[in-house]
Amino acid sequence: MSSNATKINPYTNKAYSANYFVQREQALALPVASALPDLLSAVANNNVVIVVGETGSGKTTQLPKAVLEQLQKDGRRLALTQNRRLAAQLVAARIAEEMDVPVGTVVGLRHRGCDLVGKATRLEVVTDGSLIMAAKADPKLTGYSAIVIDEAHEHSVATDLLLGLLKELAVQRQNDLKIIIMSATIDADLFGNFFPGSVVKTVSGREHKVLLSYLASPAQSSVDTIVETILQVHMFGRSGNILVFAPSVGEIFKIIKMVEEALGGTRTRLGPEDVGPMSCWPLHATLSPDAQERAVHAVAPARCNGRTGRKLIVATNIAETSITLTGVTHVIDSCKVKSKIWNVEDESWCLREQWVSKAAARQRAGRAGRTREGMAYRMCTEGGFHEQMLEHSVPAIMEGDMLRECLDILKMGRSPLTFPYIIAPATETIVKALGILRQLGAIDAKGGSLTSRGMEITRLPVDVYSAVVLLDSPRFGCSDEMLSLISMMEASEGGKQLFLTAFTDEEKAQIAKIRNYFKHPSGDHLTLFNIYTAWRSASSAGTADAFLKENKLLGAILKSADSTRLQLLRILYxxxxxxxxxxxxxxxxxxxxxxxxxxxxNYLRVAKRESKSEPKKFTTLSNSAVARVETSLGPPSGANEWVMYNEYASDGNTKRFLRCVSAIPPECLVSAQPGYWRDPEFLPHGHIRDSLVKVIANMTGGSEDFIRGGMPNAPSGTS
DNA sequence: CTCTCCCT
Known part of the structure; x- marks a missing residue:
């Protein structure tokens, strides 16, 4: 020990701490340790190496660290990507501890709102989205001599785009860039075939066995079957916590309520005498970070009358990858997920509940085997599982609208139609996205290249339409107000996540009253602005906490709006x-x-009311679809003949909705973008076109200035 | 009467 203790850390020129040797012992015991020499020689002899390793192999921390030592010390860095900010933080902290340095020195960390990368940084842990940002500024990624993509099997949009870019860089920077793709499942073929001349290496993992159980016949009610299974496991199963995967927040509450009623008491009370105590915890992203923390770290109640005490966590798929729970030995899987899917045909979004893929179900089941042997109960039949479920989840790039992605690809100097996607979205989706971007003035009408407006949009981390609002807003003298409003839209998902979850009818009524208090008669947009403004003035008066409590608002949402606002302001300045x-x-x-x-x-997202007798029924101008207004903060009141909306959604069948809606006088629409509205030829003949023609005729009859748009008077505040 | 989950 004493001879070891005198060893010098080459990265700090200081003696190693005692903790370093403890960490090194543990690292040497990881399954990946024995495979490292082979992996390193593969990296030395090949430009692209695919590493397939099961969870628990230790590849994420050990391989980048070892590769770093092989690289030339020429100031260029190794980038290691993660799909989530939290994961990036944890991995950076872990590697830094093992290298006996603080994060921000040799080991750096970068994601939105965090830049701990300095001159000394050689290994940079970064979110995939953040590396896309870097690639847009420098498409050859010249600052890096090695790039390690982790969790490639998850097929996040940013990772899939990076893989396409790296496929080209593997040729362009042949002797100058090491590429390592790490993946957990066995679609090694996909990655291997995608990168010609790559080698595939497999590393074993370390997980305990998980026994699987299926339903004998399909469940009539998924909630009832889950609750029955929970009670069975609790009464007769071996000790250990229970983790339930439910498809949505609504179901989480139903399940917990039913379990508590069945056990005859509230949260931590003892059940009937022959059953041990069980504490129930919901876990989902809309919970405050505090409440999430409590659910994760709560300790299972103690054994009572010889009966096992248990903790029950009912979670959405947040527990599938993002959060690791300890002590779970039973997983009950609804085998359902919800995902938001873009329908190119009518340009609508649809939140659809579907079976999970086999890969996702295996990942969920694996959560029962982290500490010792476990059990997984799948709420489907064995036949159904094998015959009906997809092998892998549908990659995110195939379910989105490709608006931002097209701009990103263009900014990286490539064409969205010929980009080497590892998994390609439908050509129709790309063509539609390019059409919308052309209408927004982000790309050229002819060549399809980025306009200067398009360039500016790629630098703004908001919805593409909102970016246009921000860039145009100084013209109306309210860029400051738009910064606040758009930041609120981003943080609260258009007002959906803003208030605390109401449990009782009384709480629901209270929140409705609060909503009404802040409500602007035009609808959602200005109501969000009012809430933000009220919070800001409470903040500067030092009464923010009381304000949040009184108005049942989620402080995290307002704070996140505030930090988005600051980031946007810095970019726009x-x-x-x-x-x-x-x-x-x-x-x-x-x-x-x-x-x-x-x-x-938002001039492409406008709808007109059908008739006075049906005040919620509107027809969209872009595709003449009939949709109902469904506001999160209360419907626009008054003469709301024309509305603009932020989301056009479908129920998967025939119903269509407009979400995040504000009434707007048609003269405002026309004067905001006169070039677009001047000539209503683009509209089909009918009552919408007729009334628009009438509106424009009345305006041209008046002042020319009005229709030309912009500020009739000098703005009252400029800085 | 609807609200899976991440990222810039």
Missing amino acids: RHESWALRFMSPLRLDYYNLMLKALAAG
Whole structure:
């Protein structure tokens, strides 16, 4: 020990700490340790190496660290990607501890809102989205001599785009860049075939056996069957915590309520005498970080009357990858997931519940075998599992609208139609996305290349339409107000996640009353703005906490809006053509100008009311679809003949909805983007076109300035 | 009467 203790850490030129030797012992015991020499020689002799390793192999921390020592010390770095911020933080901390350095020195960490990369950094742990950002600024990624993509099997959009880019860099930077793709499942063929000349290496993992159990016949009610299974396991199963995968938050609450009723008490009370105590915890992303923390770290109740005490966690798929729970030996899997899917044909989004893939079900079951042998109960028949479920989950790139991705690909100097996708989205989706981007002025009408507006949009981390609003907003004198409003839209998902979850009818009524208090008659957008403004003034008065509590608002959402706002402001400030402008709330046209600024980016998302007798039924201008308004903060009131919306959604059948909606005077629409509206030829003949023609005729009859748009008067605030 | 999950 004493001779070891004198060893010098080459990265710090200081003696290693005692902890270093403890960490090194543990690292040497990982399954990947014995495979390292072989992996390193594969990396030395090949440009692209695919590493397939099961969870628990230790590949994520050990391989990048070892590769780093092989690389030339020329100041260039090794990038190691993760699909989530939390994962990136944990991996960076782990590697830094093993190398006996603090994060931010030799080991760096980078993701949105965090830049711990310095001159000394040689190994950079980064989210895949953040590496895409870097690739947009430098498409050859010249600052890196090695890139390690982790969790490639998850097929996040950013990872799939990076793989396409790396396929080309593997040729362009043949002797200059090492590429390592790490994946957990066995679609090694996919990656191996994608990179010509690559080698595939397999590393064994270390997981305990998980026994599988299926239903004898398909479940009539999934919730009832899950609750029955929970009670069976609790009464007769061996000790250990129970983790349930439910498809949605609604089901989580139903399950917990039913279990508590069956056990005859509230959360931690003792059940009937022959059953031990069980504490129930919900776990999902809309829970505050505090509540998530409590669910993860709560200790199972003690054994009572000789009966086992247990902790029951009912989670969405957040527990599949993002959060690791300890002490779980029983997994009950609904085998269902929800995913948001883009329908190119009518440009609608649909949240659909589907069977999980076999790969996802295996991942879920594996959560029961982290500490010792476990059990997994699947809420489907064995035949159904093998015959009906897909082998792998559908990659995210195939379910999205490709708007932002097309811009990103163009910014990386490639064409969205010929990009070497590892999994290609439908050509129709790409063509549609390019069409929308052309209408928004982000790409050229002819060549399909990025316009200067398109370039600016790629730098703004918001919805593409909202980016247009932000870039255009100084024209209306309210860029400051739009920054707040758009940041709120991003943070709260259009107002969906803003208030605490209401359990009782009383709480629901309370929240409805609060909503009503902040409500602007035009609808969702300005209501969000009102809430943000009220919170900001409470903050500067030092009463933010009381304000949040009183109004049952989620502080995390408002804080995240605030940090998004600051990030956007920093980016926009660098644009020469952009200026921070704000208005006096006393102006008569205060709210009208904000609606106009919103209309400048949302002019492709406008609908008109069918008739006065059906106040919620609207027809979209883009594809003449009939949809109902479904607002999160209360419907627009008054003469809401025209509305703009942020989401056009489908129930998967015949129903269509407009979400995040505001009423807008048609004159505002026209004057915000006169070039687009001047000539309503693009609309099919009918009542919408007729009324628009009438509106425009009345406006041209008036002042020319009005239709030309922009600020009729000088803005009241400029800075 | 609807709200899976991440990322910039």
